[in-house]
Amino acid sequence: MEDSIINLLEQLRVEKPLIHNITNLVVMNNTANALLALGASPVMVHSPLEVREVVDIAQALVINIGTLSEDTAEAMLVATEHANTIGRPWVLDPVGAGISAFRNDLLSNLLDLKPTVIRGNASEIMTLYNFNQPNTKGVDSTTASKDALRFGQLLQEQTGSIICISGEVDYILSQQYRVEVFNGNPLMTQVTGLGCSATALIGAFLGVTDQYFEAAVAGVSILSLAGELAAQTAAGPGTLQLNLYDELYQLNAERLKSKLKIKRYAH
Numbered sequence: 001m002e003d004s005i006i007n008l009l010e011q012l013r014v015e016k017p018l019i020h021n022i023t024n025l026v027v028m029n030n031t032a033n034a035l036l037a038l039g040a041s042p043v044m045v046h047s048p049l050e051v052r053e054v055v056d057i058a059q060a061l062v063i064n065i066g067t068l069s070e071d072t073a074e075a076m077l078v079a080t081e082h083a084n085t086i087g088r089p090w091v092l093d094p095v096g097a098g099i100s101a102f103r104n105d106l107l108s109n110l111l112d113l114k115p116t117v118i119r120g121n122a123s124e125i126m127t128l129y130n131f132n133q134p135n136t137k138g139v140d141s142t143t144a145s146k147d148a149l150r151f152g153q154l155l156q157e158q159t160g161s162i163i164c165i166s167g168e169v170d171y172i173l174s175q176q177y178r179v180e181v182f183n184g185n186p187l188m189t190q191v192t193g194l195g196c197s198a199t200a201l202i203g204a205f206l207g208v209t210d211q212y213f214e215a216a217v218a219g220v221s222i223l224s225l226a227g228e229l230a231a232q233t234a235a236g237p238g239t240l241q242l243n244l245y246d247e248l249y250q251l252n253a254e255r256l257k258s259k260l261k262i263k264r265y266a267h
């Protein structure tokens with residue numbers, strides 16, 4: 001399985017896919033830098049008046065609802081509908097699912113548009129399966145990823161999307177497979193938007209292959225491994241964020257082979 005991740009990373013660095021992000025105001029800069037460090041080419045375009053044209057030229061689309069407004073919500077619907085029309089893959093990050101009726105209505109519309117991949121923390125994935133769950137913690141998870149696994153699998157069956165649940169263990173779920181990633185470090189939760197960075201990296205890999213499950217596995221496991229390595233020499237959250245860019249930039253086949261801790265199960 002490491003081989004497929006290594007091949008996808010090499011391909012990404014050659015092709016430098018253009019990744020269209022409609023994302024939140026908090027992580028705009030750190031996700032653009034994470035994409036650049038990995039080898040992709042980010043563009044953040046949010047106006048409903050221009051997203052169609054950007055979807056046309058991009059290889060994949062990232063939708064992150066963290067800091068929603070009426071305008072960005074409209075842009076997300078326009079962009080994803082157009083992506084579906086022309087066959088562009090897209091990934092949804094349901095940040096803060098459950099915060100408000102506005103957010104849940106948009107999420108419900110986006111689910112109807114069948115995201116290629118959905119990546120969220122445990123609380124967000126549980127809310128997507130049942131919108132009646134109260135959100136008590138904003139954008140952070142109140143529960144462990146393993147507690148959301150059953151709901152993630154049900155959400156997978158309901159939507160047909162590939163589902164990624166992040167946390168101490170990261171899960172990537174399809175109809176056929178479950179992959180578990182054991183890399184990462186708890187300090188990563190003290191830096192805003194590393195889950196959002198994982199979502200953006202999934203977008204980058206969706207831009208270089210039509211093996212969408214393998215793209216999701218690559219995005220999640222590379223962010224978790226780079227975060228783990230970044231934490232090893234970090235004095236705190238600040239250096240972790242900086243080290244993360246360097247780890248993404250320096251990541252190679254040898255490091256992936258020796259440090260990745262992933263398991264694949266067939267259902």
Ligand SMILES: Nc1ncnc2c1ncn2[C@@H]1O[C@H](COP(=O)(O)OP(=O)(O)OP(=O)(O)O)[C@@H](O)[C@H]1O
Pocket residue numbers: 095120121122139140141166167168169170183184185186188189191192193194195196197198223224225227
């Ligand atoms: N308890 C933990 N132990 C080890 N690694 C963790 C832990 N929690 C999170 N991580 C790492 O951080 C990554 C992001 O997960 P997290 O659950 O914090 O995302 P998130 O809540 O969506 O973040 P954000 O919304 O700030 O982007 C995971 O993929 C994993 O690598």
Ligand SMILES: Cc1ncsc1CCO
Pocket residue numbers: 024026027066067095139192193196
């Ligand atoms: C802190 C925060 N608030 C809205 S989006 C965001 C970034 C983490 O998802």
Ligand SMILES: [Mg+2]
Pocket residue numbers: 093095096120121139195196
């Ligand atoms: Mg998140």
